[in-house]
Amino acid sequence: MSKRRLDTQLIHAGEPEPRIEGAVSMPIFQTSTFESGEAGSYHDLRYLRLNNTPNHLALHGKIAAIEGAEAAVVTASGMAAISTALLSVLRPGDHVIAQSTLYGGTHSLFMEDLAALGIEVSLFPCDEPAQAEAAIRPSTKVLYCESLANPLVQLAALPELAALASKHGLVSMVDNTFASPVNLRPVALGFDLVLHSATKYLNGHSDLVAGAIAGRQALVDVARRKLDHLGACLDPHTCFLLHRGLKTLGVRVRHQNTSALALAQALEGHPNVDRVHYPGLTSHPHYERACELLEGFGGMLSFELKGGGDAAARLVRGFSLAVNAPSLGGPETLVTRPCDTSHKGMTPQEREAAGVSDALIRVSVGLEDPQDIVADFVTTLQS
Numbered sequence: 252m253s254k255r256r257l258d259t260q261l262i263h264a265g266e267p268e269p270r271i272e273g274a275v276s277m278p279i280f281q282t283s284t285f286e287s288g289e290a291g292s293y294h295d296l297r298y299l300r301l302n303n304t305p306n307h308l309a310l311h312g313k314i315a316a317i318e319g320a321e322a323a324v325v326t327a328s329g330m331a332a333i334s335t336a337l338l339s340v341l342r343p344g345d346h347v348i349a350q351s352t353l354y355g356g357t358h359s360l361f362m363e364d365l366a367a368l369g370i371e372v373s374l375f376p377c378d379e380p381a382q383a384e385a386a387i388r389p390s391t392k393v394l395y396c397e398s399l400a401n402p403l404v405q406l407a408a409l410p411e412l413a414a415l416a417s418k419h420g421l422v423s424m425v426d427n428t429f430a431s432p433v434n435l436r437p438v439a440l441g442f443d444l445v446l447h448s449a450t451k452y453l454n455g456h457s458d459l460v461a462g463a464i465a466g467r468q469a470l471v472d473v474a475r476r477k478l479d480h481l482g483a484c485l486d487p488h489t490c491f492l493l494h495r496g497l498k499t500l501g502v503r504v505r506h507q508n509t510s511a512l513a514l515a516q517a518l519e520g521h522p523n524v525d526r527v528h529y530p531g532l533t534s535h536p537h538y539e540r541a542c543e544l545l546e547g548f549g550g551m552l553s554f555e556l557k558g559g560g561d562a563a564a565r566l567v568r569g570f571s572l573a574v575n576a577p578s579l580g581g582p583e584t585l586v587t588r589p590c591d592t593s594h595k596g597m598t599p600q601e602r603e604a605a606g607v608s609d610a611l612i613r614v615s616v617g618l619e620d621p622q623d624i625v626a627d628f629v630t631t632l633q634s
């Protein structure tokens with residue numbers, strides 16, 4: 252059978268065969284435990300926390316397929332996926348190299364929780380693989396990066412970083428939340444583990460929190476065992492919702508790619524806007540890399556307002572369509588000021604070094620009609 256493409260995998264991969272009682276959509280197995288079968292080890296007992304109910308197995312198959320990975324496991328949140336993956340390979344005394352523009356929760360996990368376990372991290376700029384290589388020590392075990400970074404939507408030198416990890420025997424991990432497998436499949440670039448906040452694009456409806464780890468079978472097996480012990484399993488009803496949301500990932504993300512490009516272009520030409528950060532604009536420092544690596548430029552962008560922080564604070568509350576809220580990847584267009592949300596924990600100096608000004612506004616482009624989204628921004632910028 253020829254290899255099926257992503258949109259077909261989203262609908263059919265991982266589905267139980269034969270269909271359970273003929274059910275066309277996956278039923279919810281709202282049960283904590285199952286009759287004992289021929290269980291081999293503890294991890295093979297069928298029990299909700301052991302991540303092996305029919306709802307889990309279907310999701311694991313579907314997510315592995317769309318990432319082009321050997322295996323996958325779902326978790327109770329994106330942070331559960333990230334912390335479980337890292338804790339499954341790191342021991343006290345180990346060292347990690349990670350890109351400097353990390354998701355806030357991941358940054359805190361490295362700086363506070365992993366540091367307390369005696370695990371050190373060195374940060375490198377996402378487009379400087381030479382600096383990443385220079386930071387490698389004999390104790391380095393993991394290379395960690397993100398496919399598109401918040402909030403300037405930078406695209407790391409992913410193929411070079413994956414090659415570096417392989418050359419030095421490091422486990423390479425990439426958080427693929429922002430790009431989604433519709434726009435980027437990191438396993439094909441050589442990454443060992445791909446992590447997701449499924450809260451965002453994978454589910455796509457702003458109505459649940461979930462995560463996923465996909466990648467090499469042996470590494471996913473170790474991560475699943477760690478997850479069995481840490482206990483951050485996804486409940487069956489949320490599995491069902493994520494399963495339903497996933498089916499429309501392709502159509503949603505392609506629509507968001509188109510709308511975000513239209514909005515980025517409209518904002519770039521607007522007299523009240525200083526700068527637009529979107530990898531689909533030729534003005535973005537990673538535009539060429541984005542053309543090479545991405546199938547679409549994604550639904551995330553940010554822009555700097557000419558009027559400064561106060562004007563930006565007013566603007567995010569003034570839209571008629573766009574909602575002033577953190578998070579991303581849902582049907583509603585969301586706007587947020589990173590200095591007030593994701594980057595609030597940093598000092599103004601740290602924010603400036605990260606390129607996050609008070610006038611910066613981040614946009615998660617939703618599924619509304621693109622002309623209405625553009626009109627909402629243009630009208631609100633004028634007022």
Ligand SMILES: *Cc1c(COP(=O)(O)O)cnc(C)c1O
Pocket residue numbers: 328329330331354356397426428429447448449450451460461462
């Ligand atoms: C939201 C997010 C996370 C954390 O996910 P949760 O589902 O909120 O735990 C991790 N990485 C990125 C890039 C995110 O946007």
